Amino acid sequence: MNVQHRRPTLESVAARAGVSRATVSRVVNGLPVTTASQESVERAIAELGYVPNHAARTLVTRRTDLIALVLPEPTTRVFSDDPFFPGVIHGVSQELEAADKQLVLMLAGSEASHTRIERSIAAHHVDGVMLASLHGADPLPAALTRIGIPVVCNERSLGPTSVPYVGVDNVGGAAAAVRHLLDAGRTRIATIAGPQDMIGGIDRLTGYRDALRGSSRRSIVAVGDFTMDSGAAAMRQLLEDDPALDAVFVASDLMADGALQALRQAGRRVPDDVALIGFDDIALAAYTDPPLTTVRQPIVEIGRQMARQLLCLVNGAEIESTVVLPTELVIRGSA
Amino acid sequence: MNVQHRRPTLESVAARAGVSRATVSRVVNGLPVTTASQESVERAIAELGYVPNHAARTLVTRRTDLIALVLPEPTTRVFSDDPFFPGVIHGVSQELEAADKQLVLMLAGSEASHTRIERSIAAHHVDGVMLASLHGADPLPAALTRIGIPVVCNERSLGPTSVPYVGVDNVGGAAAAVRHLLDAGRTRIATIAGPQDMIGGIDRLTGYRDALRGSSRRSIVAVGDFTMDSGAAAMRQLLEDDPALDAVFVASDLMADGALQALRQAGRRVPDDVALIGFDDIALAAYTDPPLTTVRQPIVEIGRQMARQLLCLVNGAEIESTVVLPTELVIRGSA
DNA sequence: GGATCGACTAAGAGCGCTCTCACCTGGGGA
């Protein structure tokens, strides 16, 4: 297919430089050689435009310098509006670039792609795997660990196997948000929770309940799936359940934006009638009307940390298998 | 590093099945063998859990089954809010999955990463490359073509080298939007153009001018960079330049959303005082207040088409080197 | 019944690299 089918090889560089293959290999890999060899090899490399063949190197070293990021969500959802995944990709990409690794993106929506991913990884195709946003007790981390490949997740696994992970303080963040509402004198504080088969959904609800437990307030809960539409629907449900509510903690900014619209349609003013706090601090949060008070989680940093942890594992280093990043309440106009 | 350092090879499968390596290879690659061989090989493969080594295969076939998607934007912008890139990735990923190829994502912000990408591609690391969202006369497509690797861009190149591309009807879409404003009786129609070193920015401005040329209206132009903030700033500028304007065509939805906010702050009602039309039809467009009338471009389809074209090239097939996808005016509340 | 044909299979030569190990050569100590 390629026009230039035959690229120069180590052999041809060696011939041109008048040294052996091994010496060229040493130069390429930065091992010590005499200055004379060094120079003639470098000249030959430049003249021939030599670039090492990656497959040949991989075959013997068993390193591919490829790192996979697996997003096991239905792809439509991964890439609709939610800037979570782009953010993670961004962070991951920064770290991998620094380590001179390539990023292989695997979107695993269907069963078939699950199988495909397992096969591809078993074929020694990548050196390590990051798994983001697992649902329920996904069998993938266990399967990959069994194959013997380094794995790092975002958030702890819901399954029986424990896998190193990078998480955020969901419970603490949610609790801080609810305390903020309590401190402001709100009395009927509802929540729109995230999906209960994901750590983010579960833990933020836990944080909400924890914070409420100390007070005399009862909990009012609706559940969404992190999308804007589900947030609007959940908000309408809450208004029906308890028309007198005066605050809502929403487990994601996208859902909070949906809730904001539902509140507006219902004629409630934010924050006067109902205070609203989101979670994530996506870019959109600063541009809603009113701007959204929210719990910031360091999305890009999650990606960076995952990559960093994984690179350690790939290099055979030990890591503390749990990293939990802090969350922070960002106060804007909505509460 | 790996726990299971030695995975079964073709050799061991052959030994177990009592046939030669070549026969196993045939079974693995779906070539005809006798039923007896077929069965014993398949049993051996299952028992050993054999998976072909990718590097070894690549070394001889010179195919990696890896396709790169290069996004040569500063990464911060690529992955801030703009759902264009996630959409393209989504489309690309669908097609590649169907063709059993893996996607390598390369974010090329800096000069250094440009070099890194060229090297990696020269090392026969990937079978083909998709380039999205090039700025100005980027040297990358020419460089890759010189290496002899199949390349497909989104939108035509601004440089001297012509590369196969998948574009959209920017001119037609923009013109349709402006005609819609003219038909509604708007008289002072401004535009917020995109960056003038990108096809999307250039062609949408051309479409605006084309549509206006027929009428007696003069053009009123501000330029943004496709971000929300730049849209707001450009809108303020326009209001200063011509306080009497009654319509704006904005070259991206994100900028249009920014413009919407600037108009609100300036006390103009949309669409009563000022009609507004965006471009892209991102998910957000349906949720602004009022919902945004916009020109839809099929973002996911761009990704799919790029992938499909590239796969043809990789397989040595000829393609028509230009695909232009239609755009469509979506009328909502803002105009 | 022997030659011919077709359909499979076995063996072997690489693909381009790394890595081990033996070898060389020059410098310093005895």
Add this chain to the structure above:
DNA sequence: TCCCCAGGTGAGAGCGCTCTTAGTCGATCC
């Protein structure tokens, strides 16, 4: 002067696969 010790080098053996070239065997044809 001789020997020993390094650091540096070269030859060769793979890594696991594909693909070409022979070769085998059973079935068909005259």
